[in-house]
Amino acid sequence: MKTLTLAAFAAATTALTAPVAMADGHATTTLRIQTHYAPETESGRLAQDFFDKVELMSNGEINIEAFFSSSVVKSVETFDAAATGILDCDMTGGGYQTGKNPAFQFVGDIMGGYDTPYQQLSWLYYGDGLAAAQELYNAYDMQLIGWWVYGQESFASTKPIAGIGDLKDWKFRSPPGMETKIFEKLGATPIVMDFTEIFTALETGIIDGADASGLANNVGLGLYDIAKFANFPGFHSMPSDHLACNKAVWDGMPEHHRAIMSTAMESLALQTALTFEKKNAEAAAQLRADGVTLSQWGAEDMAEFRAAAQATWPEFATTPEAEALVESHLTYLRQLGLVSE
Numbered sequence: 653m654k655t656l657t658l659a660a661f662a663a664a665t666t667a668l669t670a671p672v673a674m675a676d677g678h679a680t681t682t683l684r685i686q687t688h689y690a691p692e693t694e695s696g697r698l699a700q701d702f703f704d705k706v707e708l709m710s711n712g713e714i715n716i717e718a719f720f721s722s723s724v725v726k727s728v729e730t731f732d733a734a735a736t737g738i739l740d741c742d743m744t745g746g747g748y749q750t751g752k753n754p755a756f757q758f759v760g761d762i763m764g765g766y767d768t769p770y771q772q773l774s775w776l777y778y779g780d781g782l783a784a785a786q787e788l789y790n791a792y793d794m795q796l797i798g799w800w801v802y803g804q805e806s807f808a809s810t811k812p813i814a815g816i817g818d819l820k821d822w823k824f825r826s827p828p829g830m831e832t833k834i835f836e837k838l839g840a841t842p843i844v845m846d847f848t849e850i851f852t853a854l855e856t857g858i859i860d861g862a863d864a865s866g867l868a869n870n871v872g873l874g875l876y877d878i879a880k881f882a883n884f885p886g887f888h889s890m891p892s893d894h895l896a897c898n899k900a901v902w903d904g905m906p907e908h909h910r911a912i913m914s915t916a917m918e919s920l921a922l923q924t925a926l927t928f929e930k931k932n933a934e935a936a937a938q939l940r941a942d943g944v945t946l947s948q949w950g951a952e953d954m955a956e957f958r959a960a961a962q963a964t965w966p967e968f969a970t971t972p973e974a975e976a977l978v979e980s981h982l983t984y985l986r987q988l989g990l991v992s993e
Contacts, residue, residue: 671740671901678713679906683897686719686734687743688727688847693872694931695802695865695893695924696720699743702920709912727847728828734898735793741897742794746785750829752792755973757830759785759796761891762981764834764961769801769925771988772890777918779984788973795902797895798917800924802866803932804886808879809861810854814947816956825850825862830961830968831889837960854878863889867939868931876944884936884946887954888961962991 671682689696703716725733730742747760766772775781789796819840826842835842853859969978985991
């Protein structure tokens, strides 16, 4: 397992080589994968564990060159970098690609929908979600390998964030996509910026708060060193971080290498959901002890948010692919009893 610096990456890619080669009669695969997570966050550590397991299970036949903290290209550019061969795989999330097609919102974060990672993952693997999502990814020369979902996110804020009323004129970092529309309806001022810019923007007062990640990841990013308010449990956003690879690269890999990658992603999904059940609770206890105010939103505020989110789904689903994914989600959400007829 190698974690390369940007300089090493430039040297390694001076002469591009095929990701699959032969060594001692065995096929070997080298994959350059970028994630937006920093290695010191919980998700960064889980990503590293995934890389290590893939190498171990493949007996060294799969070698991963890992780039953390979006060190090669910006987070939003990772998908294109993989599709065009600068990288091989994107380990960020579909929500960054809503500018290409709003359908990516509904494989990235269907806000106000599922309550738990397990429900959301069950749509992908048992609700025909993977087939629907794969059609979208393949249209952009990418292959969706799997998801890892850490659960509901919590805000970090320099101001109280205890309910809908606190959102008025609240300037916060938002990822691109549907979230900006939802929170504008609720009175907030979302500002789209790259994941890696959040800390500085909070520190300098450009923003009052941030939608960055789950509580434990936010601690790892140091956000609560500056922002002394948060909401917990989270509710507004449960991103599906993905592993998506260049389709030609994926198709060219030996079948057993593809099976290892897919199975390892299923393991990562479970490990991520279980880890954050524990880590978020631990982070909440420590933050309270450190004087950070954690607020749990009440039933009325939650209902108002869910109504605003679900009203925005059809507004954002402006392509046939997006419409199809929304209908797929709604069908499954009805089966789970999370959306009424």
